[in-house]
Amino acid sequence: MKTLFNSGHTACAGCGQSMAARLVIDAAGPNTIVANNTGCLEVFSTKFPESSWGVPFIHSLFENCAAVASGVESALKYLGKADTVNVIAQAGAGRRRWDC
Ligand code: SF4
Numbered sequence: 872m873k874t875l876f877n878s879g880h881t882a883c884a885g886c887g888q889s890m891a892a893r894l895v896i897d898a899a900g901p902n903t904i905v906a907n908n909t910g911c912l913e914v915f916s917t918k919f920p921e922s923s924w925g926v927p928f929i930h931s932l933f934e935n936c937a938a939v940a941s942g943v944e945s946a947l948k949y950l951g952k953a954d955t956v957n958v959i960a961q962a963g964a965g966r967r968r969w970d971c
Contacts, residue, residue: 875901875925882915889915892961901926903957904943908936912961936960 876893892912896903904927907913913930916923931939940960947953 875899875903876916877923877925879921880916880923881918882911886911886915888912892916895959895961896924896926899957899959902955903927903959904929904940905959905961906931906936906940906943907961908939909933910962934962936962 874893875896876889880889882889888911896905905924906929907917908931910933917928917930922928929939929943937960940958944953944958947956947958
């Protein structure tokens with residue numbers, strides 16, 4: 872099955888966050904922009920020059936992905952595209968490995 876969250880990332884084996892990210896982005900579809908703050912998800916899925924994301928992706932610092940996503944949504948509203956593009960604020964893990 873084609874997915875918008877590609878394999879090859881460096882998440883731990885069985886990482887729940889990688890599976891959740893894949894389910895969310897595949898449900899949202901290709902007309903989606905993802906804002907993701909620093910955390911496991913950002914680190915394991917966007918190692919330059921590669922990316923697991925099949926959609927536009929914005930990395931922001933630690934706890935501010937919701938603010939970044941709301942800014943993207945405001946820009947889309949201004950452009951008249953808010954009804955055709957999904958914006959997702961995807962938080963990173965922010966946890967230690969043994970808490971996952
Ligand atoms: S530490 Fe946890 S959230 Fe991070 S990649 Fe490993 S299992 Fe996933």
